Amino acid sequence: MAEQAGSLNLGEAIESFVGSQKNGGAEVRQTLSRFLRWFGDGRSVATLTPADMEAYSVDASTETLSGSDRIKAVRDFLQYSKKNGIIQTNLAFHVKLRRTPRQSRAQAARPSAVTEEIVQITAEGHAELIERVQYLKDELARNSAEIARAAADKDVRENAPLDAAKEYQAQLSTRLLVTEDTLGKAQVIDKNAATGKEVRHGSALKLQDIASGEVLEWTLVDPREADSLAKKISTSSPVGEAVLGRKLGDEVEVSAPKGTVRYKITHVN
Numbered sequence: 001m002a003e004q005a006g007s008l009n010l011g012e013a014i015e016s017f018v019g020s021q022k023n024g025g026a027e028v029r030q031t032l033s034r035f036l037r038w039f040g041d042g043r044s045v046a047t048l049t050p051a052d053m054e055a056y057s058v059d060a061s062t063e064t065l066s067g068s069d070r071i072k073a074v075r076d077f078l079q080y081s082k083k084n085g086i087i088q089t090n091l092a093f094h095v096k097l098r099r100t101p102r103q104s105r106a107q108a109a110r111p112s113a114v115t116e117e118i119v120q121i122t123a124e125g126h127a128e129l130i131e132r133v134q135y136l137k138d139e140l141a142r143n144s145a146e147i148a149r150a151a152a153d154k155d156v157r158e159n160a161p162l163d164a165a166k167e168y169q170a171q172l173s174t175r176l177l178v179t180e181d182t183l184g185k186a187q188v189i190d191k192n193a194a195t196g197k198e199v200r201h202g203s204a205l206k207l208q209d210i211a212s213g214e215v216l217e218w219t220l221v222d223p224r225e226a227d228s229l230a231k232k233i234s235t236s237s238p239v240g241e242a243v244l245g246r247k248l249g250d251e252v253e254v255s256a257p258k259g260t261v262r263y264k265i266t267h268v269n
Helices: 010-020 025-031 033-039 050-061 067-083 102-108 123-151 160-185 238-243
Strands: 119-121 186-188 204-209 215-221 232-234 251-256 259-268
Touching (some): 025 033, 033 050, 160 186, 204 238, 238 259
Parallel strands (some): 119 186
16 A cells, blocks of 8 residues: 555545444444545545644534544544555644633633743744635635625525535634644744754754665654655654654664664754
8 A cells, every 4th residue: 555655535545444444334434524524535645734633623622422433533544544654644643632712711711821832833834824824814705705605595405505615614714723823822943043963843854764774854843833745744753752852873763663663863953
């Protein structure tokens, strides 16, 4: 499967996962149907990002009766995809039930923490967040017009276009909420503040597989900025956790599906 993994779309990957289930395949397919509708059948699995999973998790968390089942099914699917080389990043880590604004009213009455969460992000990632916010706002406006057109059909009992537009509007709103929240917490990494050759958030590094000699190039980023296609690896990934805080020339061990892999840090910038 590894040879074709990069070309699999979401629908194909889910069918592969469902086919691997010994029991309950039909039930799993049904549970994953909303995940499929959220991103689209033709979406390349390799383009899914931690930020996408954050947004989906917020949406799933609003459904108290089925949210936990949906989250578990998606996590199982993503773990299967990582194990079989369909995706490079462990996206399952980013899928979890989350406290939604409606659920957090009681929390709002409590004294705020001394320090709020800070998301360390590269300048490039910060610019991408700003672009994404504007895109989502534009798309919300466009879809609102679509809802108005669909609502003009007086037979609303079986108005599939209207239902689809409303569901898409909810998805866009959730994505905008999550993206603006991340942007509000973002702190752009100062590349000039680096000391020595220590690996930190924003570091560009090269890792040499000691056994094979293969050299991998990554930029270490916050999980919400991770993107395997752009060679951005999460600090919470096995590789990220192993190298964070280490220095040029250090050797690290990383647990992988094929066993433990030893890498040498040959470049840090």
